[in-house]
Amino acid sequence: YTYVSSELPALVSAEWNVGGSAKSACGHSMGGHGALAVALRDPGGWCAVSALAPVCNPSKSSWGSKAFEGYLGSAAAGAKYDATELLSASHAARFDEILIDQGGADEFLAHGGARAGFDADELRPGALKAKGEEVGVNVNPLTEEEITVGVPQAGEVRVKVVANALCHTDVYTLDGLDPEGLFPCILGHEAGCIVESVGPGVTSVAPGDHVVPAYTPQCAQPSCIFCQSPKTNLCPAIRGTQGNGVMPDG
Numbered sequence: 247y248t249y250v251s252s253e254l255p256a257l258v259s260a261e262w263n264v265g266g267s268a269k270s271a272c273g274h275s276m277g278g279h280g281a282l283a284v285a286l287r288d289p290g291g292w293c294a295v296s297a298l299a300p301v302c303n304p305s306k307s308s309w310g311s312k313a314f315e316g317y318l319g320s321a322a323a324g325a326k327y328d329a330t331e332l333l334s335a336s337h338a339a340r341f342d343e344i345l346i347d348q349g350g351a352d353e354f355l356a357h358g359g360a361r362a363g364f365d366a367d368e369l370r371p372g373a374l375k376a377k378g379e380e381v382g383v384n385v386n387p388l389t390e391e392e393i394t395v396g397v398p399q400a401g402e403v404r405v406k407v408v409a410n411a412l413c414h415t416d417v418y419t420l421d422g423l424d425p426e427g428l429f430p431c432i433l434g435h436e437a438g439c440i441v442e443s444v445g446p447g448v449t450s451v452a453p454g455d456h457v458v459p460a461y462t463p464q465c466a467q468p469s470c471i472f473c474q475s476p477k478t479n480l481c482p483a484i485r486g487t488q489g490n491g492v493m494p495d496g
Contacts (some may be wrong), residue, residue: 247327249477250284251291270294276301282329303330309423313414388420388433398445399495405457410437415461428491435461462488 250271258264269292273281278300285295304310305324314324325331398404412420413436419427441455451457464473465483472481484494 247280247284250280251288268293270296272296272298273300274298279304279329283327283332286329286332287326300329304328305331309414309418309421312417316414393432398443398448399493400446401448402445402493403441403448403451403457404443404445405439405459406442407434408438408440410434426489431491435459 255269271281271284271292272295273279275298278297279302281295282297282300285292301307301310305314305321305328310324310328311321314321314327318324395404412433415424416433416435418424419431420433437459439457439459441451441453441457443453444451460479462479462481463484464470464479464481466473467483468474470481470483472478487494487496
């Protein structure tokens with residue numbers, strides 16, 4: 247929150263002499279909700295906010311409650327970071343116009359999912375009400391399975407997992423509410439590991455090294471703003487194949 251609301255604007259203002267009221271926030275999914283929350287917590291500090299497919303009312307959803315309980319101790323404590331709750335508690339006169347476009351080709355809705363929704367006649371400043379509907383999803387329980395991990399290909403590393411933990415993303419996927427979640431899947435992408443073998447071209451690690459894998463690898467290209475940022479490693483280079491549950495070579 248402080249990075250988006252204060253650190254980044256200060257950096258942009260110092261480097262490019264852009265500032266004042268010429269600020270807007272934008273984001274997608276969880277980031278879209280974050281952009282809304284940032285703007286609603288300081289309505290006078292932003293000239294516009296755009297949210298593409300934002301999650302809605304997380305403090306009232308099952309997966310959101312788990313996240314807030316884990317981070318803040320309770321779902322109620324997350325209300326001040328919940329854009330729906332912030333908007334419900336605000337005054338209508340503060341906002342000139344709020345537009346919401348629900349596309350007709352929403353794959354999540356087409357597959358029977360449902361996020362907190364809004365009726366067209368409720369799209370009024372200050373009158374937005376969340377009407378969350380929990381999705382009934384049947385997900386098989388966790389099971390112990392024996393798998394064979396293939397020999398590492400060029401640029402790949404095969405590791406032995408020594409210890410790991412399920413983070414809130416794993417729980418979200420396990421609940422069956424993750425639109426990107428594919429089953430069957432192996433949970434636990436945050437782990438402590440020992441390098442078992444490496445593929446051709448790998449020089450940064452060697453068998454026996456202790457490593458900590460991340461949710462998604464980095465392309466490390468100078469042109470990638472995510473890899474070059476000290477704040478995040480959400481590199482989009484392999485998201486196309488990762489989202490389909492396969493390695494970069496397919």
